[in-house]
Amino acid sequence: MRVNFTVNGREQRADDVWEGESLLYVLRERLGLPGSKNACEQGECGSCTVRLDGVPVCSCLVAAGQVEGREVLTVEGLAEYAGNRAAGGGASVPGAATGEAGAGAARPGTAPHPGGSGELSPVQQAFIDAGAVQCGFCTPGLLVAADELLERVPSPSDADIREALSGNLCRCTGYEKILDAVRLAAARQEETV
Amino acid sequence: MPTTGTPTSLSQGSRTRGGIGESTLRPDGTLKVTGEFAYSSDMWHEDMLWGHTLRSTVAHAEIRSIDIAEALATPGVHAVLTYDDLPAPVKNYGLEIQDTPVLAHGKVRHHGEPVALVAADHPETARRAAAKIRVDYAELPVVTDEASATAPGAPLVHEGRGDHHSGHVPHPNIVHRQPIVRGDAGEAAARADVIVSGDYVFGMQDQAFLGPESGLAVPAEDGGVDLYVATQWLHSDLRQIAPVLGLPEEKIRMTLSGVGGAFGGREDLSMQIHGCLLALRTGKPVKMVYNRFESFFGHVHRHPAKLWYEHGATRDGRITHMRCRIVLDGGAYASSSPAVVGNAASLSAGPYAIDHVDIEALALYTNNPPCGAMRGFGAVQACFAYEAQMDRLAAALDMDPVEFRQLNAMEQGTLMPTGQPVDSPAPVAELLRRVKARPLPPEQQWLVAGEEADVRALPGGLSNTTHGEGVVRGVGYAVGIKNVGFSEGFDDYSTARVRLEVIAGEPVAVVHTAMAEVGQGGVTVHAQIARTELGVAQVTIQPADTRVGSAGSTSASRQTYVTGGAVKHACEAVREKVLERGRRLFGTYHPAWATAELLLEGGKVVTDAGEVLADLADVLGDEAVELELEWRHRPTEAFDLRTGQGHGHVQYSFAAHRAVVEVDTELGLVKVIELAVAQDVGKALNPLSVEGQIQGGTTQGLGIAVMEEILIDPVTAKVRNPSFTDYLIPTILDTPTIPIDVLELADDHAPYGLRGIGEAPTLSSTPAVLAAIRNATGLELNRTPVRPEHLTGT
Known part of the structure; x- marks a missing residue:
């Protein structure tokens, strides 16, 4: 089947999608967006977290056909998305800012990374600065979830952070530096307001 | 079309000095937060096939027959391989004993043993074709204990x-x-x-590393294969792969792909040989990626x-x-x-x-x-038991458990059971003192502003099972000892190639090792060492591969010590060559070239008194100075097989924990409130990374205390819970705050006095939590993990 949807603000079309394929598979293997990670395929680990029409979901549990006509935000588009939000674009997914990156089924490995402006979002920078990244496999999902939390709750309590990130497993850090990173991103966000 | 996802060099400059002792940031950090860092499962190649492993559905059986005809006839399938297709006389591999068949031969010995391989043009096609392979098993009795x-x-x-x-x-x-x-x-x-x-x-x-086993094998024109894989030790893999492929080692070129955690689980081979076999058979690149279910069977x-x-x-x-x-x-x-x-x-x-x-x-x-x-x-296993014994001894003597431990704590000079003296600081009593001296978290910490209960801070959490009724607190202590490096006479060396050259007018150090960066931050530390030893700001870390000598394993808390030591050693030798060159070119201009102790600092050659003699760029000119050198720590010796005596270990690492838990005694639910830790790290080369290792190790110890266990059916020896739904690892809600107290007592035998740190915090975390639960409940609790039924007796 053919699936048309928007990824990181750009129209995408995937052809020859098998009905059993997940959104995660289409992103990784058909659209050349491997940032979302596959670690459990059961919705337990959160490594594949993306936003579907703004809502954080495990993309491994979303059938590709379900995203027809909808908007997906992945870690690859996070910096641009956060930049637009900070610039007053509200919480909407950014429009096709730099044209059609993937008209037609982009070949994996050849598609440029949409949104690669070089600027990191506050939560991405905070993850680096706070030491929240070790192996980094959980990081993309955590970033998408943490960014969504900070959009909703600009100054979250520790309990809020823990609750919001409880669907994202990390095996390296013991989570302390991840908490530090979200606190840091929140503090920096406040400074800039 | 080249392979995509091929690792690239990581370049990092530092505005500050960025040497050892600073919390410099990871050179791969930006790639990892943008989603661009290529893990082994992200590799992609035009025309690549997907490999899949058929694994045994029973634990112990004779294989009477394997019928691959239907699988092979499936459209999209390019190859189906069994034991009979192995190309070389060597059919087994293994880290120390070559007892592991590449594919089962006549018999399977455990649930999930690899039996056959499929390569197809879509992963689902490969999976479905594998399901069509008919294996006739005649089950054998199992031994399980x-x-x-x-x-x-x-x-x-x-x-x-x-x-x-x-x-x-x-x-x-x-x-x-x-x-x-x-x-x-x-x-x-x-x-x-x-x-x-x-x-x-x-x-x-x-180990439950998050990035499942995966890799890409690309057949090469010379009949060899290029293998991109996530592993802990490239050269150990190579030594095991080459004989079963029937290829000389130089025809198998291995490159480390992005590694999604390891924790020991990538020390043994997983898809390496299988992927190469399929690639060599089909003549096409083959990617294999285990899913989580298979990962539980894919590693020890x-x-x-x-x-x-x-x-x-x-x-x-x-x-x-x-x-x-x-x-x-x-x-x-x-x-x-x-x-x-x-x-x-x-x-x-x-x-x-x-x-x-x-x-x-x-x-x-x-x-x-x-x-x-x-x-x-x-x-880890021993620490769980001896620390329980310490508490019981203290109780039998009516002594404080910490004071009892301190009274018997080893010190520098104490003999190990093996007769080997501990010849560097062993601050066991001090570590215990430090965790004990820390203020306890407030009682009833779940009360928000003294009023409502925040269920998220209580056992049971958002399940809302208690607002404090039936909840009791306990406090427990534990301390442990871990060896660092490979022991018992193993030749535990590492290799580093370091090049110093001028690029765009600026001196740059290029560091090339085969060290597996698995998340621990070895690449960060190598850049710091190069900056410290060579006085440059810019360092490039080349991808780890088998074009450079072995770095040994990323395990046993050894890489900062051993490959860090090798990088330091190579940098020192490069520095000496650069200074020789400087003396030759500029020695006549200043007497200090001959008389003073010379250093490289801030891109310049300086005397130990701080006088600048020359710009490094001028000394180097157009010439690069490059050396590849091996480095070894002190040798060890085997343990006597009858008495166990022998100087078997290189170094020891110590950590102590204090656990504070709250237990809902009615439901048997445990909430760990705080896990305070004190650890001697010798010298913190990167304090931020040290903390990350200590907190991560502590959390894995927490997991085996109250959550994690692979359950094996005692009758069939089959694995019952191979998924993250049924095998639970700590989430951010299960993990408490982990305050850290770091000691830096130098070990004079080690580079910079450092101590391997990655494992010690995993030891004492578990028994501390158990001790705290015993303290809260009064129960004996002689097994770990503790499950609710152990606490409620139901």
Whole structure:
């Protein structure tokens, strides 16, 4: 089947999608967006977290056909998305800012990374600065979830952070530096307001 | 079309000095937060096929026949391989004993053993074709524990063993056995005023790294293969892969792909040989990616253990003796079981001065899943048991458990049970003092502003099972000792190639090693070492591959010590060459070139008094200075097979924990409130990374205390919970705050005085949590993990 949807603000079309394929598979293997990670395929680990029409979901549990006509935000588009939000674009997914990156089924490995402006979002920078990244496999999902939390709750309590990130497993850090990173991103966000 | 996802060099400049001791940031950090960092599962190649492994559905069986016809006829399938397709006379591999078949031959010995391989143009096609392979199994009786493995007439897991341990083990179903005898435990026991003994059970833990096993094998024109893979030790893989492919090692070019965690679980091979076999057979690149279910079968686990301990003490609180017996379940193949046995035996007394010991540790061959390396490696199981014993001894003597430990704590100069003196700082009593001195978290910390209960801070959490009713608090302590580096006479070296050159007018250091960066931050530390030793701001870390000599394994807390040591050594040698060149070119301009101690700092050659003699760029000119050198730590020796005596270890690492828990005694739910830790790290090369290692290790110890266990059906030896739905690892809600107290007492034998740090915090975390739960509930709790039914008795 053919699936048309928007990824990181750009129209995408995937052809020859098998009905059993997940959104995660289409992103990784058909659209050349491997940032979302596959670690459990059961919705337990959160490594594949993306936003579907703004809502954080495990993309491994979303059938590709379900995203027809909808908007997906992945870690690859996070910096641009956060930049637009900070610039007053509200919480909407950014429009096709730099044209059609993937008209037609982009070949994996050849598609440029949409949104690669070089600027990191506050939560991405905070993850680096706070030491929240070790192996980094959980990081993309955590970033998408943490960014969504900070959009909703600009100054979250520790309990809020823990609750919001409880669907994202990390095996390296013991989570302390991840908490530090979200606190840091929140503090920096406040400074800039 | 080149392979995409190929690792690239990581370049990092630093505005500050960025040398050792600073919390410089990861050079791969930006790639990892943008999603661009290429993990082994992200590799992609035009025309690539997907490989899939068919694994045994039973634990122990004869294979009567394998019918691949239907699978092979499936559209999209390019190859189906079984044992009969193996190309070389060598059909087995293994880290120490080559007992593991690449594909099952006539027999399977554990649930999930690889039987056949499929390559197809879509992963689902490969999976479905594999399901069409018909394997006729004739099931055999299983051995699952010491009793069944050593019973008269027990089936032998491996017939006709000829490995180097087979001659000294008491039964062919015992992989390796290591006794240690020192002093006279029997005589010392007679002097004891109290004797406590106990049986302890340690469950099977999974490394549960988040990035499942994966890699890409690309056939090359010379008949060889390029393999991109996530592993812990490229050269160890290569040594095992080449013979079964029937290729010389130089025709297998390995490159480290992005590694999604390891923790010991990537020390053994997973898809490496399988991917290469499929690629060489089909002539096409083959990618293999395990899903989580397969990952539980695709790597070894932490050995479950049954331990018996006896300690005695005099009324004044001095330990008289210790006797123990540690039985580790090695499962169907040896993996690193012999070394785990050596660790369990030699570290079984813990960080205590005990003159009279009688120790036995062994690993079994059974039909359970193979067990091998996991963070803590034999020391974890022992620590759980001896720390429980310490609390029981203290209770029997009516002493404070921390004071009792401090009274018996080892110090620098204490002899290990092996007779080896501990010849660097061993601040065991001090670490305990520090965690004890820390203020306790407030009582009833779940009360928000003294009013409503925040259920998220209570046992049961958002399940809203209590607002504080039936909740009791407990506090527990533990301390542990872990060896650093490979022990028992292993030639544990590493290699570093360092180049210093001028690029765009600026001196740049290029560091090339085969060290597996698995998340620990070795790449960060290598850049820091190069900056410190060569006085440059810009460092480029080249991808790890087999074009440079072996770095040894990223395990045993050894890489900062050993490959860090190799980078330091190579940098020093490069520096010496650069200074020689400077003396030759500029020596006549200033007498200090001949007389002063010279350093490289800030891109300049300076005297130890700080006088600038030349710009490094001018000294180097157009010439690069490059050296590849091996570096070794002090040699060790084997343990005597009868007495266990021998200077077997390189260095020790110590950590202590205090756990504070709250237990809902009615439902048996545990909430760990705080896990305070103190650790001696010798020298923190990167304090931020040190904290990350300590907190991560602590959390894995928490997991085996209250959550994690691979369950094996005792009748069928089949794995019952191979998923993250049924095998639970700590979430951010399960993990408490982890305050850290870092000591830096230099070990003069090690580079910069550093101490390997990755594993020690995994040891004492578990027994501290157990002690706290015992303290809260008054229950004996001799097994880990603790489950609700152990607390409620239901």
